Amino acid sequence: MLKLPLYLDNNATTPVDPEVLQAMLPYFTEHFGNAASRSHSFGWVAEEAVTQAREQVAQLIHADPSEIVFTSGATEAINLAMKGAYEMYSTKGNHIITCTTEHKAVLDTCKHLEKSGAEVTYLPVNSDGIMDLNLLETAIRPNTILISIMTANNETGVLQPVKAIGTIAKAQGIIFFADATQAAGKIPVDVQADNVDMLCLSAHKMYGPKGAGALYVRRKDPRVRLVAQIDGGGHEKGMRSGTLNVPGIVALGKCCAICMQQMNEEVHRIGALRDQLEKGLTQMKNVTINGSVMHRLPNVTNLAFAGIPGNKLLTEINRTIAVSSGSACTSANPEPSHVLKAMQLNDELAKNSIRFGLGRFTTAEETEYAIDLVKKVAQNL
Template sequence: MLKRPIYLDCNATTPLDERVLKTMLPYFTEHFGNPASITHQYGWEAEAAVKKAREILATSINATPEEIIFTSGATEANNLAIKGVAEAYFDKGKHIITVATEHNAVLDPCAYLQNLGFEVTYLPVNTDGIIDLTSLQTALREDTILISVMAANNEIGVLQPLAKIGEICKENSIIFHTDAAQAIGKIPLDVQEMNIDLMSLTAHKIYGPKGIGAIYVRRRHPRVKLAPQIHGGGHERGMRSGTLCTPQIVGFG
């Protein structure tokens, strides 16, 4: 009988922790209600479970529960952040700054926006994989509306200086987005101290289920606007319509 090879690809995905699976299972069969159906017990149970998971995620990054919007994963969260800002703030500018070593879930939406007339600056990285903050400062323009820099690189693991980037963004009134899919649960993340306005998250890198993610959207100082990319039903503060998958959300929490 052949033995399965040793798995060394946890940056791609992790196995589902058995404790997470055990927590999820009742919400597939027993507590199967729609969290948006809040006129009966089944809906209340699902709504309470989603609320608890939202609170856990918010606490982990020093946000408020209302600032957590559930998505199908970090790819959707990145698309919502980048396209959502572009559509909501195009009257203020059409310039975006990102990094050449970003995940395709960031690079491809940026390329898509370039086809629509937006300008994107792709910052290079130094030999250590870190961006040069002076180059970032130089790339700033009056029409820059968004800077997107990943927290932890999915291939080489380097950590970008989020707090310093956030400070630059705040000083220049530019929205700061970070793809933290590889960072959540592994390094401390504080959206207040780091001045992060948008943060993409996913569950399957930290022993949670695939197919569930979230985006943090700042509500105060400043209140960040996003144009929804999925319409219909007005779920998740109108930013991401669609019936919430309670079992996966519970697993993420």
């Protein structure tokens, strides 16, 4: 039975998987201990759970558990990675390279660092949303200390050439930070194979709760050092103080374990539903796909509806289907998406674009319903 409204905004956030909820619940009640309490069993039980979660997160991205720093989510991890590296390596240089289509968590952190004296190069993308590796190479200077490029874009799902960026960064001895918030758990992510030095992820994009995330910080070849942004009791090897969110961390670990186990199946199943949705909607003459069709996440499609006022389209669709025009963080902003504009869409087409984000719990029946409804709304407008 179809249950309305439908949820097709899984890039904004995902529902908590019931298995994840079951895993975290005991850590609110009988196992409520503080993971830093070393002298009694309540603390030991909590610490053991955190240790297991650290292993689960590390496994998903091919890291060592000692390289995982738990945070409150990807935004905090991004702030720690970028501000922490900028402060730590300030004697080496002040130049950062990023990309115009990054999430606001990265772009706003860059703006903050610019006020503290950083020089930031914002690399453009082509009309597919992909950055140019030659431009990256020519942007590198002797004082470049950090390259920050996302693995997958949150509005279009477009994948950046992370492996090639990692190779360039390694050859030049520059730290490479990848925002993998949208990619982790959806497609294979391998910090070793890709020479990624820092990477962030977030539980609520992987069928876990809001308020839990992690930063991977490489410990060998090279050892990345960061200046902590939250000081306190020296938790997380001094990189992020504060009592650990044990239920959230347990949930994040469980999310990673489930995603690892189900990834192959989900890539195909969710990818097929996305293709079905896309095929159905692009049958309309004025509907086109924004971004690379070859290099993108399997669960998302961003569609431009030429000639149909985007705000009206969105309002009508949102009566029965939760979709968005782009990032949830900027959904109150009437300005056209900075990501689509960077891909050379004009303001009007950028405003007439909608992101459809499918997920673990999306069904074929829901997809068919969405095709029919969106077609009907679009034709009426």
